[in-house]
Amino acid sequence: MNFAALKIGAWDLSGLVKDPAGSEFAQFLDSIEGKVKVFEGRRQSLRPDIPAAEFEGMIHDLEDIYEKLSIAGGYAHLRYYGNTASNEASALVTRMDKMAAEAGNRLLFFDLWFKKELDESNAARLIESAPDVYREYLRHKRLLAKHSLSEPEERIINTLEVTGTGALVKIYDKMTSAFEFEMSLKRGRKKKVTRKFDNKEKLVSLVRSASPAEREAAYRALFATYKKNSGVLGEIYQNIVVEWRNEGISMRGYRTPISVRNIANNLDDETVDALLAACRKNNRVFQEYFREKARLLGVKKLRRYDLYAPLSTKRSGKKFAYGKAVASVLDTFGDFHPQVRALAERVFSERHVDSEIRKAKRGGAFCHTVAPSITPYVLLNFDGRTRDVSTLAHEFGHAIHSMLAEKLPIMVSHAPLPLAETASVFAEMLLNERLMEKMSRQERQLLLAEQIDDMYATIMRQAYFTLFEIDAHRAIGERNATIDQVTQIYTENLKEQFGGSVAVSPEFGWEWIYIPHFYHTPFYCYAYSFGNLLVLSLYQRYKMEGKPFVPKYLGILAAGGSRKPEELLKESGLDITKEEFWQQGFDLVGEKIQQLKGLASK
Numbered sequence: 001m002n003f004a005a006l007k008i009g010a011w012d013l014s015g016l017v018k019d020p021a022g023s024e025f026a027q028f029l030d031s032i033e034g035k036v037k038v039f040e041g042r043r044q045s046l047r048p049d050i051p052a053a054e055f056e057g058m059i060h061d062l063e064d065i066y067e068k069l070s071i072a073g074g075y076a077h078l079r080y081y082g083n084t085a086s087n088e089a090s091a092l093v094t095r096m097d098k099m100a101a102e103a104g105n106r107l108l109f110f111d112l113w114f115k116k117e118l119d120e121s122n123a124a125r126l127i128e129s130a131p132d133v134y135r136e137y138l139r140h141k142r143l144l145a146k147h148s149l150s151e152p153e154e155r156i157i158n159t160l161e162v163t164g165t166g167a168l169v170k171i172y173d174k175m176t177s178a179f180e181f182e183m184s185l186k187r188g189r190k191k192k193v194t195r196k197f198d199n200k201e202k203l204v205s206l207v208r209s210a211s212p213a214e215r216e217a218a219y220r221a222l223f224a225t226y227k228k229n230s231g232v233l234g235e236i237y238q239n240i241v242v243e244w245r246n247e248g249i250s251m252r253g254y255r256t257p258i259s260v261r262n263i264a265n266n267l268d269d270e271t272v273d274a275l276l277a278a279c280r281k282n283n284r285v286f287q288e289y290f291r292e293k294a295r296l297l298g299v300k301k302l303r304r305y306d307l308y309a310p311l312s313t314k315r316s317g318k319k320f321a322y323g324k325a326v327a328s329v330l331d332t333f334g335d336f337h338p339q340v341r342a343l344a345e346r347v348f349s350e351r352h353v354d355s356e357i358r359k360a361k362r363g364g365a366f367c368h369t370v371a372p373s374i375t376p377y378v379l380l381n382f383d384g385r386t387r388d389v390s391t392l393a394h395e396f397g398h399a400i401h402s403m404l405a406e407k408l409p410i411m412v413s414h415a416p417l418p419l420a421e422t423a424s425v426f427a428e429m430l431l432n433e434r435l436m437e438k439m440s441r442q443e444r445q446l447l448l449a450e451q452i453d454d455m456y457a458t459i460m461r462q463a464y465f466t467l468f469e470i471d472a473h474r475a476i477g478e479r480n481a482t483i484d485q486v487t488q489i490y491t492e493n494l495k496e497q498f499g500g501s502v503a504v505s506p507e508f509g510w511e512w513i514y515i516p517h518f519y520h521t522p523f524y525c526y527a528y529s530f531g532n533l534l535v536l537s538l539y540q541r542y543k544m545e546g547k548p549f550v551p552k553y554l555g556i557l558a559a560g561g562s563r564k565p566e567e568l569l570k571e572s573g574l575d576i577t578k579e580e581f582w583q584q585g586f587d588l589v590g591e592k593i594q595q596l597k598g599l600a601s602k
Contacts, residue, residue, distance in 0.1 A: 001349055004327040008382055010082060012351040016075040016370065020092055025072075029099070032068045036103050039065065039110075046113045048122045052129035058110060059134065063410050065107065067371045069100050070410070074370035078377055084177040085360035093170070097162050105155040112154065114138070115145035133562050137412045140266050140564075147252040147263070157247060165243050168236045172519045175229065176200075177360060183221035185213060197221075201363045201381040208308045208387065216305040223507040226514050233513040234483030238476055244522055245477040257473040258466070261523035265416040266564050271577050275530055278582035279463035285586050286456045287501035289593045293449065294501075296600055304494075304504045307456075311449050319384040322355060329393045332434045333400070333427070337550050343403045344396045346375055355380040364516075365391050367398035367424075372406045372413040375399075386450070390428050397427030405560030412562040417524060419565055421531025422538070423557050425458065429539050445599040448592060455532065455589055460497065462528035465515060468493045469523055472512075486512065530576075533585030537574060540588065 017025050039061055045054060076096040080089040114123065127138045148154070181197040183206075197203040206218035226233065241257075248260040255269070262272050294302040296311050320328075326348065334341035347353060352375050354361075362379065369376045376399040382388045401423035405413045415422070432451055436444050471489050475481035481489070491509040498504060517524045538556075542549045552572055559568055566576055575581050 001345070002323075003330055003345070003348060004323045006323040006326050006348065008322045008356040009354075010356060011078070011354040011377055011379075013075055013078055013377075015350070015374070016071055016078075020075070020079075028068070029072060032065060032072070032099075032103065035061070035065050035068070036106055040106055043109055046110065046117075048119060050122075050126075052126055055126050056130060056134075059130075059411070060409075062107065062110065065103065067373075067410050069103060070371050071374070072096050073100050074368065074377075078368060078379075081362040081379060082354055083360050084174060084362055090170075090174070094162070097166060101158045101162050105158050108151055108154050108158070111141070112148060112151050115141050115148050133408060133412055136266075136563055137561070143266075144263065147254060149251060153251070165240055168240055169519050172233065172236050172516070173362070175232065176226075176514075176516070177362060179225050179229070181221045181225050183217045185217045198359050199357060199361075199363065199381075201357060201383070204363075205383060205385060205387075207305075208310060208385075210310055210312060212303075212306060212309070215309060216303075219305050220507060222514065223510045227507070227510045230483060230487075230510060230513055234486065237486070237513065237519060238483070240519060240522070241473050241476045245473065249477075256470075257477070258470055258523045261417070265418055265527075266561075267416070267418055268566065268577065271566060272526060272530075274577060274579040275526060275533070275582050276463055276466060278533075278579045278586065279460060279529055280467070282583070282586040282589075283460060283464075283497055283499065285590050285593070286452075286460050287499045288590075289452055289456070289596075290498070290501040292593065292597060292600075296449070302502045304498075304502055304508050307502065308453050311446050320386070320389050321384070322382055325382070325384075325389040325392055328389065328434075329396060329427075329431060332393065332431045333396075335434070336430055337554070339554075340400055343400045346403070347378060347396065347399050350375050352377045353380065354378070355382045357381045357383060365395050367395045367402070369399075369402040369414070372402075372408060372410055376402045390431060390454070393427045393431040394424040397424035400427070401557045404554060404558040408560045408562060413560045415557075415559075415561050416565060417527040418530040419534075419556075419568075421458075421528055422535055425532050425535040426538065426553070428454070429535065441599060445596065448596050448599065452589070452592055452596065455592070458528045458532045459585070459589070460529075462525040462532075464493055464497045465517070465525040466523060466529070468512065469518060469525070473522070533582050534569070534574070534576070536585040536588045537581070538572075540584075541572075 017028075019025060039058070042058060042061075045058070073096040076089070076092040080086065080093045083089055114126075118126075123138075123142055127135055127142075130138060149157070179200060181200060181203045183195045183197065183203065185193045185195070187193050200222065203218055203222060206214050207222075209215050209218070244257055244260070248254045248257055252260075254260045254263070258272065259269055262269050290302045290307070293309075293311075294300065294306075297306065297309060299306070330341050330344055333344050354377075361381070363381060365378075365380045367376050367378045378395045378399055380388070380392060380395065382392070398420070401415060401420075402413070405415070414420075432447060436447055439447060468490055471493070472481070472486050475485060475489060487509045490512040491504075491506075494504050494508060512518065515525075538553060542553065556568060556572065569576055
């Protein structure tokens, strides 16, 4: 296959479902129903002295059901993301979500029996008798036991999720995907040019424009539209927060709202506290960079509009043909390890990539793994920018991570959120290193600045997103904070983050309603900070050890979600429970800032 000649296009979902209205899909759904009924009939087998082999067999039966549900639901969601304006696709998502929730309710008895009803002695017996790959998964389930409710209560929560929080998130996605933006830009003294955008990705790309006026106009257009809709979007967020608190703290007894995410990630609260404390303490590192960037841009102080401004004076950056970008990323992966390249090629060969920009398509980019045995699907909005090439490497890092763990059972194949960004960020660093080798001093300076921009965006920005969420959840949950008050909390968050290094205009106070993670997955964002600081440490190891490091790294990825992160990483000499570990990452960021200053002085 000539990857350099690839053209942008849509993905092929027929490997999942050929025709959602056809008899084959109906029979597939019927087969799931049949398997659920059979499993329900085995409820009486759940006694304290159940043989280990029988218990393991029930786990395998559950995995078969969940994999089939994931195929049906994965198809529905991927089709919907390809066209969020499709009522047919939206209806299928609702139907599949409802089916999954109902099946989950009927299978819930097995999970609750193991977590709450089974005595410690027999639980330990079953865990120790299980294959190694399941042991941490089963231990984690017992850890979650004290936060589990009765079967009727769990059923009610699962049922209401579809029409409750799940529906609110869907409304948020549907609204924001349909937004149209109007950007006004002055040309000369009197002439005013207006541009309209029906896809926010096109608009957001302009925040990295070489033109200060264009950057400002793009941000103003973006936040004007979100602010105009802040009544509904803010109300959606408030209800999501209240629901999160009611279920997590009032009903399940978690210590704090973020503890819900930490324990789901199989991370200790202390580990996340250490990460966030290190980030907060090191905001000065990036403040130093913003002052240096202002100097390089020839301005007294950086405006928030200018945060991602390129150092180049050229009006537009280099444009990449899609095929050339793909080839560059594949060559980078091949230099690291042949297996990594081969896995990435498989995604393209099976046409599991949706790369074109079109109206009503979900914005951004993601990698979605339907099941371990199925090659992942990657959504891009490729526009030819250097950033799009990095995004391509990033999302294919996710795909490689998933495929390295494809031999694991579905229950343990997904890496926990804090490790989920490891391969993606590492892939970006490999690509940047390759690109920099062939550059002049000035080009290296430009790319180094872009790297530090990205480090800010994926470390400090994400950590402060999480700090905002902690404050917002507390304010809404304990004081019934209004939308305007939440906006003020976000504004104060920006002031602490930037100190006096950046001038922040008032409209950035509305940025929080533009961040989909706050709605989709509360407290997700620290996973980016975790992953990026972790990768800085891993990459340093790679530079020091060379090829002998590669098997260790691939081993971390291949573990998927079968190991507790603290224990898995400790085997590689990384103690993530200590603030000092996270400090190492910031020290490397500081070194890169000094490199940038050195290049600027030559």
